[in-house]
Amino acid sequence: MGTHEIDDEPLEQFEAGFHGDLIRPDDPDYDDARAVWNGMIDKRPGAIARCAGVADVISAVNFARENDLLVAVRGGGHNVAGTAVCDGGLVVDLSALTGVRVDPAGRTAWVRAGATWADLDHETQAFGLATPGGVVSDTGVAGLTLGGGIGHLRCKYGLSCDNLRSVDLVTAEGEYLTASADENADLFWGVRGGGGNFGVVTGFEFALHPVGPDVATCLVFYPGDRLTEVLSAYRESVATAPDEISTLVFAGELPDEELFPAEWVHEQKFAIMGCYAGPADEGETELAPLREFTDPIADFSGTQPYAAFQRLLDADYPDGMRYYWKSLYLDGLPDTAIDRIAYWTRAAPSPLSTVDVWQLGGAITDVGIEESAFAGRHAPFLLGVEANWEDPETDDANVEWVRDCLDDMRQFSDGSVYLNFPGFHEEGDEMMRTTFGPAYERLVELKDEYDPGNLFRMNQNIEPTT
Structure with missing residues (x-):
């Protein structure tokens, strides 16, 4: 069709x-x-x-x-x-549909499907409220949420999709309906992590939480030759960290003449980035150990507005650059996995590329694995491999680097992936079956009911049986 x-x-x-x-x-x-x-x-x-x-x-x-x-x-x-x-x-x-309406007393926000996280944060932070989003503010609310939504507040308040209260949706038959825990509950289960398979979501209702306006943040850069040592210490640190802390590590050359001394601009380095979803003074103390693993190259940690922290990485991902990202949920972070992460970081053909380790757990695991379609609740870490480059003539080398890295790192994973970092969906149905496991057949049943002709297939596609 x-x-x-x-x-x-x-x-x-x-x-x-x-x-x-x-x-x-x-x-x-x-x-x-x-x-x-x-x-x-x-x-x-x-x-x-x-x-x-x-x-x-x-x-x-x-x-x-x-x-x-x-x-x-x-x-x-x-x-x-x-x-x-x-x-x-x-x-x-849907990009013109950017409206956001906040109910500060009820701590909810209604968001149209063309809004970005910057649009949403701008409105909610006026009331000292937020819902978990991504880590780049010009990411769209719709796509990130339907794929799960892993951001700076995840360990305290869960995923973006965990904070959904309802969605408005147009089905393949042109029917307009609402899905929530009380209405079309099967569909509500599916849109929370199952992508855009079941219709065009035109509006999202989110629960909000007290966040900011100022939060304690961590952004510290370390020398690349200390990556294995620090990742081992980081692994132990986050194992006992309070849920208010959500962090990620990204490693690469990270060239930036404005941020680093000249002798470090083109050297390998890595960063630990995160924030504390609680009182800022308390957060400064709790985040301090992450800044003390070894002597840093630069440390930009400190208390700042939550909305500003959400924008910190925006400039690193400009429109029109070339991107190819893939992911794996990791069963753990053993020393052998850390060694391979260090290897693949050094092997990146582009100085703009990174290998990322996202801390998971906390509130993500408070939601039962059968309560939504999202498939990554079991994992303590997410590996993200980001090829970011400018020259079209190096397309093949950058894509090959990501694929080779993922092939190697599957030894530390069950093979499931975060569907917002999916490559170009080239693994198709196999990737979806591996990721969703036993829930896959339930998703097929939903697809058969709401989109049996697979009208909505330009996505992380669940193929219907017909």
């Missing part, structure tokens, strides 16, 4: 009832509209339907289904796999 061409006559009929912007290949803003964050992605859709509201989304879904079109759904942010745009077919573009 799903052809690539769009005939003029039905497209004109669709446009007549469409209130947003319908962008065609011959329109002057077409190239800007089809461009996505990852510079590796260069696709040419038959049309881009930039929706002005839910009615437009319903109309676009019905139009795509009735005309047998390939469909991509675009939210507000990164989408490293590039599935927010397609060749031929229709892009249902």
